[in-house]
Amino acid sequence: MEFIRAYEEKYSREHPVFYQGTFAQVLNDAKRELRFLLIYLHDADAPDTELFCKDTLSNREVVRYINQNFLFWGCSSKSDEGRRTLNAVKANYYPFLGVLVLKDNRMTIVGRLEGHTDPGLLVQRLTSVVNEFEINLVSARADRFEASINRSLRSQQDEAFMESLRADQEKERRREEQRMAKEAEKRMLEEEARAEEERRQSIAREKIDSISRVPSEPEAAHPDAVHVVFKLPCGSRLERRFLKTHSLERVLKCRPENAEIIETLEEAGLKNREVLFVNDLDA
Template sequence: MDYLGDNAGLGLTAEQTDKVLQFQDLTGIEDISVCRDVLQRHQWNLEVAVQEQLNIREGRPSVYATEARPPAVISDHLTQHIFYTPPTDGSGSGLRGFIRSIFGLFWTVCYSTIFAIFRLGHRFLRGDNRGYITNPMEDVRSFIKSYEEKYSTVHPVFYQGTYSQVLNDAKRELKFLLIYLHKDDAVDTSLFCRDTLSHSDVIMYVNTHFFFWGCNVSSGEGSKVSQLYKPSHFPFLAIVVLKDGRMTIVSRMEGYCDPALFIQRLTNVVREFDVNLRQARQDR
């Protein structure tokens, strides 16, 4: 536990300092400024602030989560970390696989706007029945249940809310958001779920640094998010963080990677973009 000599320059009263130290002890959050910010958002109600953190760790939406329109997400093409691994069955290797991956990236970067306009026109003219009958919350819960039945209950904590809710929570709580889009029949889906996501080091790292949200692309909610992120290969993951006041995609990962490589990729992204979260905390 850090000792707040002279309030560590935070300008707190003695009572507030005591609550910050208690909150730090109860939650294990090491960063004093983060503890202060959480308590401030809860009007210095220690009990409510601690309970909120427990909810988040269990994957439940915060009391602030809303079904309102999520914040816009932009893609930072200049500094974005892009990782691609060919399918383990060899279908994506060699010159053909390389050309396919380059074409997929080119399509994602240059033609996403055109595709979005076309999709909007198609929905206007013919409608999208799936969008009307789907229940986003149920889609997420169904995915988590199916995942645990098929693979394992040992995995990073899935956020048990909609895409809109997790975006709002990640922005408010100033945390990295790790999005996982699941496709049942992809070559390396089973290997990634059983080998990588169940690894203890992966679980610890993801639970510590991220909100982790996943959904099956065959569901209504998963399909909508897939249309936003345009994955070319699966498993697909993206990292989103508040950067310069906007929720920004700072990394895309496609294909299988073992636990050590996965943690290395996550660590590199967190190290580079954590400065944006620190700056956002100072600005609040």
């Protein structure tokens, strides 16, 4: 910064470490870091300035104490930044030193030294201010620590809640999957039951239809009567009489397209008394 360069050229390179930035920046950093802020307003034309800079600010004990306990910021009172700072701290005499600390959550000036001060007295007065207002920083650090702990606890609680929520959602997802799987299985079983019922009803209708198509049995003494004995897979025999002119139904789907169709029992070679063997092809 221009002020630091000019200061070192005119007075000494031995001085507390100047903060390189604006007054607003150093205020924010002191507040964030919870440190004391020492500001120096410089007026090169003030009668005590040269002695203060060469004798007091270059003193090793002063340099050590300020570097150890403060952020140190300075500027010329004749610069734009200096005039803004002057209005903020209400400096009346130069050289001006002001001590600021966080108080009621804002940086507040709690000590001021105006005019020349010898090194020993400066350290003594700064120490007095630090001792008096250190409690503000201690309290602020405690508040921040407590706030940090509370944020950490809330974060952990939020994480625990989210973990519990995710677990509940996963359980609900699994229950929904199981419910849907059971419903799908139930629908499949219902469909199978309906299909089986339709098959049974179809068979029953076919049986009824088949019975309705069976002609009346002729008298045993009828000259055109054909006695047919069905030998069933269970070994029982079923005997029935048909007329020679009755049709013989065949399983048309099993025959070749060009197969000769036998229309009657007579054409099938059945005469007075015949035996038909009925085999269960599915057995």
